[in-house]
Amino acid sequence: DAPKTEDLTLPGWGSWGGKSIQPKKGKVLRKPAAGEGIEKSKRRDAKLGSVIINQTLPKSAQKYYSSNVPFPFYTPEQYEDTLQAPIGKEWNTAKSYSKAIKPRVMTKAGRIINPLVIPSKKKQ
Numbered sequence: 001d002a003p004k005t006e007d008l009t010l011p012g013w014g015s016w017g018g019k020s021i022q023p024k025k026g027k028v029l030r031k032p033a034a035g036e037g038i039e040k041s042k043r044r045d046a047k048l049g050s051v052i053i054n055q056t057l058p059k060s061a062q063k064y065y066s067s068n069v070p071f072p073f074y075t076p077e078q079y080e081d082t083l084q085a086p087i088g089k090e091w092n093t094a095k096s097y098s099k100a101i102k103p104r105v106m107t108k109a110g111r112i113i114n115p116l117v118i119p120s121k122k123k124q
Helices: 059-064 076-084 094-101
Strands: none
Touching: none
16 A cells, blocks of 8 residues: 565575674665555545555455446446345245245255266367
8 A cells, every 4th residue: 555665685694693793784675666555645544543444456356356247237236235135034034035045956866967068069
């Protein structure tokens, strides 16, 4: 969020003991470039004292974000409202609860389920 100085020293280098040890001069720091990060006045936590809000999105979570909304919905707000609704027995009728948790495919015990087949080009 805010510009940060980075420590560019390698861990362990120059920290060994021995007779010829000399005291360290100081760590090598990289100063933040101009325009890097967000100005303090423009941050969401600017007026919140000791609160820090991380405004960056983690790159590892990007694959879970969708660029469009699933079929029956037209706006992201409609979709998010359905996700916020509870599914439990305590908040819904018995009929709507059983319909919500019913599996899409039902098979009897002991039946063999064939694996999915990828459609391929027609054989010539």
